Amino acid sequence: SVCLKDISVLGPTFEDLALNVKKNISNISYIFIGRAGGYIGGSLIGGVLFDCMNPHLLLGFSMILTALGMYAIPFCKQAALLTAFMVSIGVSMGVLDTGETRLRKRDLFSICPFTIVSDFFITFLILFQSVEKVSPAPETAFNLKSSLKSMWAYIVIGSFLFLVSFLFFLLYSRCGTVKDQSHSGSGKQLVAKHHLALVFLLFLFFFAYVGAEVAYGSFIFTFAKDFSHMPEAQAAGLNSLFWGTFAATRGFAIFFATCMYPGTMILLCLLGSTLSSLLLCLFSNHKVALWVCTGVYGASMATTFPSGISWLEQYTTITGHTAAAFVVGAALGEMVLPALVGFLLGRFPNQPLLMYLSLLTSTFTAIIFPVMYKLASAPGSPGRKPRVERQIEADDTKGF
Structure with a gap:
């Protein structure tokens, strides 16, 4: 944010x-x-x-x-x-x-x-x-x-x-x-059977997601100007399109969150980011595809992080330590992946490395999320909180 x-x-x-x-x-x-x-x-x-x-x-x-x-x-x-x-x-x-x-x-x-x-x-x-x-x-x-x-x-x-x-x-x-x-209704913390495994996998999930988001937002201007040979003004507009669709979709997501489970939103985001990054790899020199797919990719990345937090909170308690683990994972991804793209761009200037990274991270997150879901819903786990219970907890803690 x-x-x-x-x-x-x-x-x-x-x-x-x-x-x-x-x-x-x-x-x-x-x-x-x-x-x-x-x-x-x-x-x-x-x-x-x-x-x-x-x-x-x-x-x-x-x-x-x-x-x-x-x-x-x-x-x-x-x-x-x-x-x-x-x-x-x-x-x-x-x-x-x-x-x-x-x-x-x-x-x-x-x-x-x-x-x-x-x-x-x-x-x-x-x-x-x-x-x-x-x-x-x-x-x-x-x-x-x-x-x-x-x-x-x-x-x-x-x-x-x-x-x-x-x-x-x-x-x-x-x-x-x-x-x-x-806490759950009984006054005890809701802890999933595979709590630590879920936290670690979501750490990796956010590492890939945030790293790809920051890398794309940082290098799309350079990519469009040097690889796709766009004028600088258009390349700057493409950069703004990515962040603009990102912000707009996050705004609409407030209303979607009231009638849609976080897991469903994550699946839609993963589908959009994987499909758009695949098309960006295939048509990286096609300007119309670059504009359309950049907008779709920005919109698809907008709600992944908040939806991931909301999804996990259905199955286990998120403490300050847990939240710190997610933020550290995101910070490491933000440090490593953009630096890797910048390092490789100087050595392979004729390859759409930015689009390859987007496809690789989208595929990785699309694979790891079903694994997390399987662990969260494993036999012996507390199960997902009902929607009504989660809404009551949110209302009780708003203070308005």
């Missing part, structure tokens, strides 16, 4: 960040590693904190810390200071994503509106940065100031996060005394 789009904004502004600290791009590439390391550390810290303090309060404070880090980035003139703020942002983002994963099902109507607004809001910023990149200013003495206009993106995002943090404090004031009701 918010944090994923923050990651996406870093790409279009990376050159200006290097210019701001008077370094070459290659000399500050370690800020990605620093932020990713902080993100994993924040995910692990969040897994502990969300089990011992109010989640809304912790989300509010984490969002303020992220906003302060965003405010500071444009004023960093030293690479070491920039890296330090990137690490701190990574930590707070890890805490935020762990908390969002923990609350996504239990507080559907309090989390999702913020998520959808942030998806559309920051997707617009990515589009603005992309247009600015393909419409450069003329060579003048004021190019330095002009090129650093992108730094305003961090100010705007920080302001948005700062405002949203007050909404979480409002939620805390309304339902701060409500305890986490992650």
Whole structure:
């Protein structure tokens, strides 16, 4: 959600960040590693904190810390200071994503509106940065100031996060005394027979899914421009189409979730992503197919993560530690798979490696989900929570 789009904004502004600290791009590439390391550390810290303090309060404070880090980035003139703020942002983002994963099902109507607004809001910023990149200013003495206009993106995002943090404090004031009701009707935690195996498989599931999502969103512009020979403006539009369909479908999914089981939504997402990635492999040079399949692929990826959390919660309890495991898996996928694509693109420029990765990860997730379902419904497991019971739990914990 918010944090994923923050990651996406870093790409279009990376050159200006290097210019701001008077370094070459290659000399500050370690800020990605620093932020990713902080993100994993924040995910692990969040897994502990969300089990011992109010989640809304912790989300509010984490969002303020992220906003302060965003405010500071444009004023960093030293690479070491920039890296330090990137690490701190990574930590707070890890805490935020762990908390969002923990609350996504239990507080559907309090989390999702913020998520959808942030998806559309920051997707617009990515589009603005992309247009600015393909419409450069003329060579003048004021190019330095002009090129650093992108730094305003961090100010705007920080302001948005700062405002949203007050909404979480409002939620805390309304339902701060409500305890986490992650128990079955008997007062005992619902634990699947193969709980650890399910958590590990979903860890791998999110590793592949998030890695493919970030890789596609990061490299589709380069792929369209260099491999499919699209004009830069069209390539930027293709990038925005992916994130736009992603955000729009996630918004509609709020309504679909009220009448459709999470497992059904996952199956539809897997079908759409596998079919669209297969067509992207077969027709990677066909511009119409690239536009259509990119839109379908973005829409198919939109609800996989929240549906996966909701699906597992039907069979077993998701604690802060469990949510942290999922976020760490997603973070590792976000680190490894895009880096692998970037490494291989330089060595095999004439191959549609991005589309191969999309097909491979879609096939992997399509295979692993039936295995998870088989383990979740194995004899001796508690079984799936009835829809009515899950709705009552959600209503009891909303606090409205």
